[in-house]
Amino acid sequence: MSVGIVADHVVKKYGKATIIPDLSLSIQDGEFFTLLGPSGCGKTTLLRMIAGFNTIEGGEIRFNDQVINAIPAHERNIGMVFQSYAIFPHLTVRQNVEYGLKLRKIPAAEMRERVDRILDVVQITEYQDRLPERLSGGQQQRVALARAIVIHPSVLLMDEPLSNLDAKLRVEMRSAIRQVQKQVGITTVYVTHDQEEALSISDRIAVMREGVIQQVATPHAIYTRPYNVFVSTFIGHSNLFHGSVSGNRVSFADGSSIAMDNLAPEAQGQKVVVAIRPEEFALAEKGRGIPCTVAGKTFLGKYITYDLSFADGMVLEGQPSLEFSQDLGHAQRVLEEGEQIALVPRSSKINVFTEDGQRSLMQGVIHG
Amino acid sequence: MDSGTWRWDFWKSITLLSIAIFSLFLIYPLFSLFVSAFQDPDLGTFTMENFAKFFRKKYYYRTLYNSFAVTCSVTVLAIIIGTILAYFMSLYTVRFKHAVEICIVISLLSPPFIGAYSWILIAGRSGILTQWLEGMGIHFPSIYGFPGILLVLTLKLYPFIYLYVSGAMKKIDCALIEAAESLGCSGVRKVATVVVPLITPTVMAGALMVFMNAMADFGTPMLIGEGFNVLPVMVYSEFISEVGDQANFAAAIAAIMVIITSAIFMLQKYYVERKSFTMSSLRPIPVTQLHGVRNVLMHALIYTVVGLSMIPQLVVVYTSFLKTNDSVFLPGFSLDSYRNMLDSLGTAITNTYVYSTVAMVAIVFLGMTIAYLTTRRKSWLTNIIDTLTMFPYIIPGSVLGITLLLAFNEGPLVLSGTAAIIIIAMVIRRLPYTLRSSSAILYQLSPSLEEASISLGASPLRTFFKITAVMMLPGVLSGAILSWITAINELSASIILYTGGTKTMSVAIYTEVIRARYGTAAALSTILTLSTVLVMLLFFRFSGKKEVTL
Numbered sequence: 001m002s003v004g005i006v007a008d009h010v011v012k013k014y015g016k017a018t019i020i021p022d023l024s025l026s027i028q029d030g031e032f033f034t035l036l037g038p039s040g041c042g043k044t045t046l047l048r049m050i051a052g053f054n055t056i057e058g059g060e061i062r063f064n065d066q067v068i069n070a071i072p073a074h075e076r077n078i079g080m081v082f083q084s085y086a087i088f089p090h091l092t093v094r095q096n097v098e099y100g101l102k103l104r105k106i107p108a109a110e111m112r113e114r115v116d117r118i119l120d121v122v123q124i125t126e127y128q129d130r131l132p133e134r135l136s137g138g139q140q141q142r143v144a145l146a147r148a149i150v151i152h153p154s155v156l157l158m159d160e161p162l163s164n165l166d167a168k169l170r171v172e173m174r175s176a177i178r179q180v181q182k183q184v185g186i187t188t189v190y191v192t193h194d195q196e197e198a199l200s201i202s203d204r205i206a207v208m209r210e211g212v213i214q215q216v217a218t219p220h221a222i223y224t225r226p227y228n229v230f231v232s233t234f235i236g237h238s239n240l241f242h243g244s245v246s247g248n249r250v251s252f253a254d255g256s257s258i259a260m261d262n263l264a265p266e267a268q269g270q271k272v273v274v275a276i277r278p279e280e281f282a283l284a285e286k287g288r289g290i291p292c293t294v295a296g297k298t299f300l301g302k303y304i305t306y307d308l309s310f311a312d313g314m315v316l317e318g319q320p321s322l323e324f325s326q327d328l329g330h331a332q333r334v335l336e337e338g339e340q341i342a343l344v345p346r347s348s349k350i351n352v353f354t355e356d357g358q359r360s361l362m363q364g365v366i367h368g
Numbered sequence: 369m370d371s372g373t374w375r376w377d378f379w380k381s382i383t384l385l386s387i388a389i390f391s392l393f394l395i396y397p398l399f400s401l402f403v404s405a406f407q408d409p410d411l412g413t414f415t416m417e418n419f420a421k422f423f424r425k426k427y428y429y430r431t432l433y434n435s436f437a438v439t440c441s442v443t444v445l446a447i448i449i450g451t452i453l454a455y456f457m458s459l460y461t462v463r464f465k466h467a468v469e470i471c472i473v474i475s476l477l478s479p480p481f482i483g484a485y486s487w488i489l490i491a492g493r494s495g496i497l498t499q500w501l502e503g504m505g506i507h508f509p510s511i512y513g514f515p516g517i518l519l520v521l522t523l524k525l526y527p528f529i530y531l532y533v534s535g536a537m538k539k540i541d542c543a544l545i546e547a548a549e550s551l552g553c554s555g556v557r558k559v560a561t562v563v564v565p566l567i568t569p570t571v572m573a574g575a576l577m578v579f580m581n582a583m584a585d586f587g588t589p590m591l592i593g594e595g596f597n598v599l600p601v602m603v604y605s606e607f608i609s610e611v612g613d614q615a616n617f618a619a620a621i622a623a624i625m626v627i628i629t630s631a632i633f634m635l636q637k638y639y640v641e642r643k644s645f646t647m648s649s650l651r652p653i654p655v656t657q658l659h660g661v662r663n664v665l666m667h668a669l670i671y672t673v674v675g676l677s678m679i680p681q682l683v684v685v686y687t688s689f690l691k692t693n694d695s696v697f698l699p700g701f702s703l704d705s706y707r708n709m710l711d712s713l714g715t716a717i718t719n720t721y722v723y724s725t726v727a728m729v730a731i732v733f734l735g736m737t738i739a740y741l742t743t744r745r746k747s748w749l750t751n752i753i754d755t756l757t758m759f760p761y762i763i764p765g766s767v768l769g770i771t772l773l774l775a776f777n778e779g780p781l782v783l784s785g786t787a788a789i790i791i792i793a794m795v796i797r798r799l800p801y802t803l804r805s806s807s808a809i810l811y812q813l814s815p816s817l818e819e820a821s822i823s824l825g826a827s828p829l830r831t832f833f834k835i836t837a838v839m840m841l842p843g844v845l846s847g848a849i850l851s852w853i854t855a856i857n858e859l860s861a862s863i864i865l866y867t868g869g870t871k872t873m874s875v876a877i878y879t880e881v882i883r884a885r886y887g888t889a890a891a892l893s894t895i896l897t898l899s900t901v902l903v904m905l906l907f908f909r910f911s912g913k914k915e916v917t918l
Contacts, residue, residue, distance in 0.1 A: 074831075100825055
């Protein structure tokens with residue numbers, strides 16, 4: 001049945017180009033594990049190596065203790081859900097779901113029962129005799145899910161399964177997938193570039209960049225204690241400040257400073273990067289905190305996001321935006337464009353990284 | 369993709385099989401042709417004499433000029449007629465539009481020489497029309513020679529342009545026309561500055577087909593050309609003439625033809641690569657209704673062209689039921705022609721159906737598997753195959769016939785006089801078309817479908833047969849039906865490759881016409897035309913399409 005997956009120093013090359021230089025990770029049995037990263041980071045490549053559609057140029061991948069490198073894709077007993085659904089257009093919904101069972105020579109009675117059950121689980125029983133072209137995108141994706149799960153695969157692999165759906169359906173399918181996965185209890189590897197999707201659906205997330213895993217942790221840990229600057233800016237937004245640590249205080253370029261009690265000892269005396277999320281600021285009276293100017297604002301319903309500008313030398317160059325977001329439920333008043341304000345970071349929330357941005361200097365950060 | 373040894377062997381063997389087929393039946397024969405062209409007939413040594421001989425005598429080099437004159441004139445006329453017809457048919461309401469389209473396709477797919485032969489019956493020396501006019505004291509100009517070839521080939525080949533251009537017209541987005549109008553451009557100017565440039569690449573693609581077909585056509589000039597010699601006729605008559613040294617000379621002329629067609633092919637490819645763009649239409653140009661004189665004129669034009677191109681088939685069917693005394697038609701009707709045909713030429717009919725069906729099966733199998741290789745399993749080997757499959761486009765049928773005969777007349781593998789060599793010629797000539805359409809279908813099939821099947825436990829080979837092939841089949845089959853039709857009508861290669869026992873219908877018609885046995889020729893032609901029409905209607909029903917692309 002379901003298995004744990006181990007990737008052990010895995011290498012992927014296309015000709016001379018190395019896509020994945022050296023990657024190791026371990027996925028627990030029954031876990032919902034997400035590979036998240038920008039396009040071209042190697043997440044789909046890795047998924048297809050697990051599936052058997054890509055060769056493995058180095059290291060090994062194991063299902064439990066069995067090395068699968070040399071096992072052809074069709075003998076790996078995987079269930080795969082594709083971005084394009086890949087529903088066979090010449091077969092009805094039911095025939096699509098039966099396809100894998102027929103190949104496994106499951107007796108007719110058992111097949112009927114298993115197909116009935118899975119069609120019910122993914123809620124497409126009423127469409128079972130239709131041809132796929134008469135189904136909506138969401139329904140097609142349910143068929144794809146049913147077809148992949150019904151064969152009782154060792155692992156379920158999903159390659160951006162929701163990216164062709166509209167926003168509302170995406171949220172709906174997201175919970176459907178999560179629910180079905182928990183019900184069946186199957187190890188799932190899920191690839192997406194959508195961080196919100198990853199945060200909401202996963203047990204654990206591996207954030208990838210250029211074929212290298214940046215951090216593996218639970219969604220909460222990834223968001224609150226990112227391992228490096230890339231993760232902190234890729235998952236959610238972070239404003240990056242120049243800073244330095246002395247004693248238990250972190251100072252900014254303008255001389256203002258805040259006290260912190262969760263810095264790693266090695267941070268002592270270092271120049272650092274301070275990452276502060278838009279919601280981790282609080283408005284302060286003039287004279288306290290970091291002074292800045294409101295350069296613009298965007299109304300987003302629950303929040304208002306303000307574009308900020310700081311004095312020269314305060315922030316890192318080349319950031320797409322510097323933001324402060326105000327929760328309308330708690331805001332005293334709405335700020336105006338051009339207004340001079342002062343912001344105080346919440347010291348328990350903010351993150352401090354090495355000057356090169358490669359490593360967190362906080363206590364208890366999980367790398368993976 | 370990792371797969372076990374056995375599976376790997378299947379695709380490996382298809383790769384080897386296709387390379388073997390193309391090198392054995394295309395490259396090696398072509399090579400033999402060029403070797404033969406440069407060979408002294410008596411000594412077997414290298415010589416340029418065969419080419420020199422061609423360019424020395426006016427009788428020979430004149431054919432080069434004649435061929436170009438005919439081919440270029442036919443191409444220009446076909447472009448004009450085909451484009452105008454396509455323009456009217458796509459933009460305006462035409463009564464009996466569907467019937468008109470079917471007639472156009474029939475005239476394209478029917479055997480080429482039937483046109484020549486019918487026009488001789490109508491307007492030849494003792495033709496119906498000629499004699500009738502003679503009776504009224506009017507002398508009808510001769511249809512033999514250049515004008516006859518021009519008439520027959522133009523009426524036969526304009527459908528290529530028509531089909532290509534109608535396809536392109538459907539892809540022009542209405543917004544482009546509206547954009548032109550909003551910028552103050554209308555009428556003739558709009559057509560000239562917007563529509564014509566948009567369809568020009570398509571017209572050029574069609575023009576290449578017309579040019580290649582007109583250049584390679586053998587039956588028409590042979591029957592109606594009389595003194596007007598063109599290259600394929602010269603190749604044929606030099607090749608079959610009993611004088612011993614002519615094979616080398618014929619090979620040299622054939623080589624010249626191949627060089628010309630390759631040059632034209634390259635030129636067109638160069639042009640297309642520079643000028644091509646893809647159009648996709650959200651909203652095609654709406655069909656409008658013409659009124660008054662314009663409407664009448666348009667209908668008159670369309671019906672005249674289509675009527676003229678249908679005349680040969682009608683004449684053939686009509687005369688097949690006439691009483692005949694071999695070469696002379698007698699008053700009254702009878703089925704004698706059919707009886708005679710079945711008595712003496714029954715095998716030609718079975719041969720035709722058997723050969724073309726075997727060829728079609730081979731084409732479908734090879735087309736699908738080779739297309740899969742060249743699109744899904746790309747490697748340097750499959751790239752070579754991809755290039756090889758372009759070759760038959762540039763080799764005229766009669767030249768292919770000669771190359772095959774030169775290569776397999778003696779030596780380790782003797783195929784001359786067998787049914788196999790005729791089937792091979794059919795397969796080689798038509799395979800590229802099926803291959804191209806199969807690849808086009810494959811490019812539109814998402815590889816995810818195959819991966820989904822593999823992930824569900826089907827081996828790659830099983831996936832190919834259960835999923836890929838099943839989804840390709842409708843498209844491939846409808847293409848194969850067209851191949852079957854062209855195979856039953858094939859003359860230019862078969863005429864060189866046949867022997868008594870392997871005669872096909874088109875060869876039989878040709879030989880009957882040459883022997884002036886018009887009755888049996890008409891009966892055979894009727895059977896052939898009928899098969900063509902029936903299968904074509906089957907194709908329309910089967911593919912759900914209303915048009916044909918070749």
